[in-house]
Amino acid sequence: MSSFELTYDGANLQKENTVLEVAGLKKSFGGLVVTDDVSLAIESGSITGMIGPNGAGKSTLFNQISGFYDPDDGTVEVNGTDVTGKQPNKIVQEGLLRTFQTPRRLEKMTVREAMLVGAQSQLGESILPLWISGAEVTREERANLERAMELLEFFEIDHLATEPTTSLSGGQMKLLALARALMAEPDILLLDEPVAGINPTLVNQIAGFIEELNQEQGYTFFIIEHDIEFLMGLAEEVIVLNQGRVLLEGTPETVQSDERVINAYLGDM
Numbered sequence: 001m002s003s004f005e006l007t008y009d010g011a012n013l014q015k016e017n018t019v020l021e022v023a024g025l026k027k028s029f030g031g032l033v034v035t036d037d038v039s040l041a042i043e044s045g046s047i048t049g050m051i052g053p054n055g056a057g058k059s060t061l062f063n064q065i066s067g068f069y070d071p072d073d074g075t076v077e078v079n080g081t082d083v084t085g086k087q088p089n090k091i092v093q094e095g096l097l098r099t100f101q102t103p104r105r106l107e108k109m110t111v112r113e114a115m116l117v118g119a120q121s122q123l124g125e126s127i128l129p130l131w132i133s134g135a136e137v138t139r140e141e142r143a144n145l146e147r148a149m150e151l152l153e154f155f156e157i158d159h160l161a162t163e164p165t166t167s168l169s170g171g172q173m174k175l176l177a178l179a180r181a182l183m184a185e186p187d188i189l190l191l192d193e194p195v196a197g198i199n200p201t202l203v204n205q206i207a208g209f210i211e212e213l214n215q216e217q218g219y220t221f222f223i224i225e226h227d228i229e230f231l232m233g234l235a236e237e238v239i240v241l242n243q244g245r246v247l248l249e250g251t252p253e254t255v256q257s258d259e260r261v262i263n264a265y266l267g268d269m
């Protein structure tokens, strides 16, 4: 595995050790209550998992935290700043970014271009390089290009840099989604099913990447995943969501042996 130097400085950290704090988040669609009074806190430098049955409200919760949905009630704080109801790119600027279950294919772009456009849309800034914008390449653009290539190397997809994103496999798209997310240098990354539908070798490889990013570079992760082995191997803390509510929060051992969790979720697997 190649390494890359991270310019992460934790500058956004203000509140003691808490990078994300969610209080009383509620969201309904029509008459359906999807998240119901969800409160949780994520410590800086941790890996936290979230499990729960299909339709429990996990992705909806991530959408509210990251600004893709407006909560009906409740608050979201990132690094001590209230970001409730803010646009996703503003929340990225505060240090929180989410990935999606199904990454976009980014038609007509090469992998390298997708990295740079990713950073642009995530940060709401123009960082398009010369070959896209025709403008003079600034020092910042050069730095972004360098970081893009370092990240592609880290995820071992640098050989695909000039390939169209449409030629990537599902697993390679998952790696690209992670690499693009890191362009923004978020303090906390919310990953929505980062290993769904990919082969076991790549699942292990992605677990290794996440572990390295967490342990050696200090990134905080909050991960939704149905692959229990993957999640329990990575997370120190697991939150169980059931019918829009937090059923339980605890270590992987506590959660896996809890009868309510087995009945509501694990028993079906």
Ligand SMILES: Nc1ncnc2c1ncn2[C@@H]1O[C@H](COP(=O)(O)OP(=O)(O)OP(=O)(O)O)[C@@H](O)[C@H]1O
Pocket (backbone or CB within 6 Å): 029, 034, 052, 053, 054, 055, 056, 057, 058, 059, 060, 061
């Ligand atoms: N934009 C929306 N409009 C209407 N209903 C929605 C919307 N988004 C989510 N829902 C509904 O909210 C419920 C929870 O969906 P959500 O995707 O959050 O569940 P989940 O726990 O992530 O499930 P899964 O594990 O299957 O991905 C579902 O019944 C879903 O149909």
